[in-house]
Amino acid sequence: MSPPPVILWYRDDLRLADHAPLRAAVASGAPLIPLYIFDETTPGKWRPGAASRWWLHHSLAALAADLAGLGSRLVIRRGDSLEVITTLVRQCQARGLYFHRSHDPAQAVLEERLWRELGEKLEIRRFRGRLLQEPEQVRTGAGEAFRVFTPFWKACLRLPEPEAPLPAPARLAPTPSEVTGLELDSLQLLPRTPDWAAGLREQWRPGEAGARLRLETFCEEALTGYAAGRDQPGRPGTSRHSPHLHFGEISPRQVWQAVRGVQATDAATTRGGDAYLRELGWREFCHHLLHQWPQLPEQPFNPRFADFPWRDDGEAFRAWTRGQTGYPLVDAGMRELWHTGWMHNRVRMVTASFLVKHLLVPWQQGQDWFWDTLVDANLANNAGGWQWVAGCGADAAPYFRIFNPVLQGQKFDPHGDYARRWLPELRHLSDKDIYAPFAANPASLAAAGIRLGVDYPEPLVEHDFARRRALGALETLKKT
Numbered sequence: 381m382s383p384p385p386v387i388l389w390y391r392d393d394l395r396l397a398d399h400a401p402l403r404a405a406v407a408s409g410a411p412l413i414p415l416y417i418f419d420e421t422t423p424g425k426w427r428p429g430a431a432s433r434w435w436l437h438h439s440l441a442a443l444a445a446d447l448a449g450l451g452s453r454l455v456i457r458r459g460d461s462l463e464v465i466t467t468l469v470r471q472c473q474a475r476g477l478y479f480h481r482s483h484d485p486a487q488a489v490l491e492e493r494l495w496r497e498l499g500e501k502l503e504i505r506r507f508r509g510r511l512l513q514e515p516e517q518v519r520t521g522a523g524e525a526f527r528v529f530t531p532f533w534k535a536c537l538r539l540p541e542p543e544a545p546l547p548a549p550a551r552l553a554p555t556p557s558e559v560t561g562l563e564l565d566s567l568q569l570l571p572r573t574p575d576w577a578a579g580l581r582e583q584w585r586p587g588e589a590g591a592r593l594r595l596e597t598f599c600e601e602a603l604t605g606y607a608a609g610r611d612q613p614g615r616p617g618t619s620r621h622s623p624h625l626h627f628g629e630i631s632p633r634q635v636w637q638a639v640r641g642v643q644a645t646d647a648a649t650t651r652g653g654d655a656y657l658r659e660l661g662w663r664e665f666c667h668h669l670l671h672q673w674p675q676l677p678e679q680p681f682n683p684r685f686a687d688f689p690w691r692d693d694g695e696a697f698r699a700w701t702r703g704q705t706g707y708p709l710v711d712a713g714m715r716e717l718w719h720t721g722w723m724h725n726r727v728r729m730v731t732a733s734f735l736v737k738h739l740l741v742p743w744q745q746g747q748d749w750f751w752d753t754l755v756d757a758n759l760a761n762n763a764g765g766w767q768w769v770a771g772c773g774a775d776a777a778p779y780f781r782i783f784n785p786v787l788q789g790q791k792f793d794p795h796g797d798y799a800r801r802w803l804p805e806l807r808h809l810s811d812k813d814i815y816a817p818f819a820a821n822p823a824s825l826a827a828a829g830i831r832l833g834v835d836y837p838e839p840l841v842e843h844d845f846a847r848r849r850a851l852g853a854l855e856t857l858k859k860t
């Protein structure tokens with residue numbers, strides 16, 4: 381029998397570098413059990429969606445290979461986390477349980493239960509590492525959580541810079557052979573038939589090595605142009621770090637340090653770095669909000685919106701999910717999402733706005749669709765994004781500001797590259813017409829081979845009408 385081991389409980393921190401619990405477990409000198417629990421028993425509906433499950437499979441495979449490369453073994457179990465941990469502690473007489481703190485409300489409750497039920501039997505150590513700053517560190521002068529982003533971010537920037545990331549260990553003690561786990565395939569995380577994941581495979585490389593590569597490429601190629609390029613969906617102007625950050629294949633501290641490291645080279649890179657780190661600040665803001673208001677994914681942050689006169693329109697919702705609204709920017713975004721599991725931020729804003737303002741479909745419905753289809757589906761960022769667009773969130777876009785999907789396309793993708801990539805049926809339209817095929821003259825449509833209503837849909841709703849209707853719905857709130 382080996383000496384009492386330490387259990388390293390992995391959740392959405394699937395990496396070896398900058399992993400404080402792993403470093404501490406190595407320093408303890410005890411045998412190590414890296415554990416991942418596939419827990420579908422958590423109450424509520426926020427279990428990983430289909431695209432996240434695909435990512436999780438590959439990320440766990442990458443972590444298992446990386447651990448094996450250092451002489452260790454990832455133990456996968458399935459079931460209620462508390463029960464699985466209790467059983468494993470008993471089976472292997474573990475002396476410690478180390479993990480990263482989670483800000484997900486259900487996971488935070490679980491952590492408290494672990495402490496109550498196992499805290500006297502073994503050493504439980506919880507570490508920081510998912511965020512740059514913990515919610516308790518960033519407070520207003522009155523000691524409260526911030527509700528507005530800009531002062532929040534200024535307060536973050538006044539705090540000491542994040543410390544340097546920790547290196548990955550060079551070797552790990554072998555996992556005790558008597559500790560058994562499941563085969564990854566038995567979790568059945570990958571799609572069966574139909575296999576819809578071809579676009580995801582083309583686009584992504586889940587795992588720590590893929591995350592590192594993405595970070596290096598971004599710092600070398602895109603950071604300099606990020607401040608201007610981040611709003612142009614037709615160009616590879618953003619980092620695409622979001623799924624890697626969500627699954628913790630890279631830490632925000634590693635990203636911070638890499639960006640700071642190249643930032644001072646010239647003025648454009650400095651501007652790009654500041655703009656990028658500010659976006660990382662939005663990630664922090666959303667996570668702090670969710671920590672403070674756990675009901676954020678379900679209820680409007682601004683309670684007045686509880687009475688908003690939403691419409692129940694299954695057909696329109698379905699057309700939106702399929703990229704068949706007749707507005708090319710919206711349709712291109714929804715098809716990019718379906719194909720790659722990701723969508724550009726500018727287009728997320730426009731597609732979400734179209735659903736909640738043009739169609740008056742509740743933001744929670746759109747949030748659920750994103751939850752299932754995004755590889756970066758993240759409770760805090762998704763709820764934060766949807767509530768921001770719907771106008772009911774903290775520091776949200778005012779409801780009366782309604783994106784015009786035609787003008788947004790023309791402004792941020794003036795040559796129609798993004799539309800042509802995702803809507804090949806429109807590729808022969810001119811730059812002028814591509815974001816408004818319904819306004820093109822019949823000769824242009826015929827020359828481009830488009831019959832509206834046959835090859836590409838007529839608009840689901842007319843913009844000016846939809847705008848007036850949305851403002852009318854908002855007016856009803858003022859009277860409540």
Ligand SMILES: Cc1cc2nc3c(=O)[nH]c(=O)nc-3n(C[C@H](O)[C@H](O)[C@H](O)COP(=O)(O)OP(=O)(O)OC[C@H]3O[C@@H](n4cnc5c(N)ncnc54)[C@H](O)[C@@H]3O)c2cc1C
Nearest residue numbers: 618619620621622659660662663725756757758761762765
């Ligand atoms: C309706 C809606 C839903 C969204 N749902 C999600 C989601 O489920 N998961 C998710 O990670 N992001 C979500 N976002 C935020 C944002 O769109 C994505 O983080 C971003 O597009 C990811 O691409 P990137 O990594 O290239 O971003 P970059 O522009 O390179 O930004 C770097 C990182 O900063 C963070 N970030 C950037 N913008 C935001 C933002 N507005 N809010 C919070 N964090 C941000 C992300 O972690 C991102 O990886 C949503 C936004 C909207 C409007």
